[in-house]
Amino acid sequence: MKKYSEPQLPSTPLDLSQLDADPFAQFHIWFKGARNRNFPMPHAMSLATSAANGVTTLRTVLLKDYDQTGFIFFTNYGSRKSQQIEENPNVSLLFPWISIGQQIIIVGTASKVSRKESLEYFKSRPRGSQIGAWTSNQSRTIESRKSLEETFALTENRFKHSDIPLPDFWGGYRVIPDSIEFWQNRADRLHDRFLYKKSGQKKWEINRLSP
Numbered sequence: 001m002k003k004y005s006e007p008q009l010p011s012t013p014l015d016l017s018q019l020d021a022d023p024f025a026q027f028h029i030w031f032k033g034a035r036n037r038n039f040p041m042p043h044a045m046s047l048a049t050s051a052a053n054g055v056t057t058l059r060t061v062l063l064k065d066y067d068q069t070g071f072i073f074f075t076n077y078g079s080r081k082s083q084q085i086e087e088n089p090n091v092s093l094l095f096p097w098i099s100i101g102q103q104i105i106i107v108g109t110a111s112k113v114s115r116k117e118s119l120e121y122f123k124s125r126p127r128g129s130q131i132g133a134w135t136s137n138q139s140r141t142i143e144s145r146k147s148l149e150e151t152f153a154l155t156e157n158r159f160k161h162s163d164i165p166l167p168d169f170w171g172g173y174r175v176i177p178d179s180i181e182f183w184q185n186r187a188d189r190l191h192d193r194f195l196y197k198k199s200g201q202k203k204w205e206i207n208r209l210s211p
C-alpha cells in the first residue's frame with residue numbers, strides 16, 4: 001500500500017477546564033480562532049444526509065450563520081440533500097480544519113428556516129448568485145453546460161427590470177445539534193476530544209473521549 005507522508009499539525013493541549021459550559025459559546029471561540037488563522041474558508045463544512053432507505057451522501061456547504069438556535073446553510077430545496085433531509089432530518093456537519101489541527105463534528109436535526117430568514121440572506125447575495133439560484137435545478141441531470149448558460153441568460157432577461165425575487169424552491173436549513181465534538185490534534189495520536197451532549201433543555205453534559 002502506498003504510504004503518504006504526514007505533516008506535523010499544530011498540537012495544542014485542550015483540557016476540560018478550558019472549555020465553555022455552553023457548546024455554542026465554545027464553537028464561537030473556535031470559529032473566531034479559525035477565522036483569524038490564514039487558511040481558506042473555515043466556514044466550509046461537510047454535510048452528511050441519509051435517505052429513508054439508509055443511502056447516505058456527503059457534500060460541502062457553507063455555514064452562513066450560527067447562534068444558540070443552530071447552524072444555518074442555504075441550498076436548493078429540490079436538491080438531493082434536501083430530499084434526503086425531508087425524508088430523514090438526522091444530519092451531521094463536519095468542519096475539517098486540518099491545517100490548524102482541529103475538527104468539529106455536529107450531529108443533529110435539520111429543518112427549514114423561515115422564508116423571512118431566507119429572503120433576508122437571498123437579498124444580500126450578488127445578483128449573479130441570485131440568478132444562479134433560479135437557473136440551477138440542483139442535483140438534476142442536464143444536457144450540457146450550454147443549456148445551463150442559456151437558462152441563465154433567459155432568467156437574466158426575465159428579471160431585467162426588477163430585483164430578483166426569492167425562488168420558492170430555495171432557502172436555508174437550520175441544524176439543531178444534539179451533540180458537538182471538539183477535536184484537537186496531539187502528538188502520538190493522543191488527541192484531545194470533548195463531546196457535548198444535550199442532557200435536557202439547554203443543559204449539556206461534557207465528556208472526554210478516547211482518541
Ligand SMILES: Cc1cc2nc3c(=O)[nH]c(=O)nc-3n(C[C@H](O)[C@H](O)[C@H](O)COP(=O)(O)O)c2cc1C
Nearest residue numbers: 044059060061062073074075076079080081082139
Ligand atoms: C466550497 C464549497 C461550498 C459550497 N457551498 C454550498 C452551499 O452553501 N450550498 C449548496 O447548496 N451547495 C454548496 N456547494 C455545492 C455542494 O457541495 C453540492 O455540489 C450541491 O449542493 C449539490 O449537492 P446534493 O446533490 O447532494 O444536494 C458547495 C461546494 C463547495 C466545494
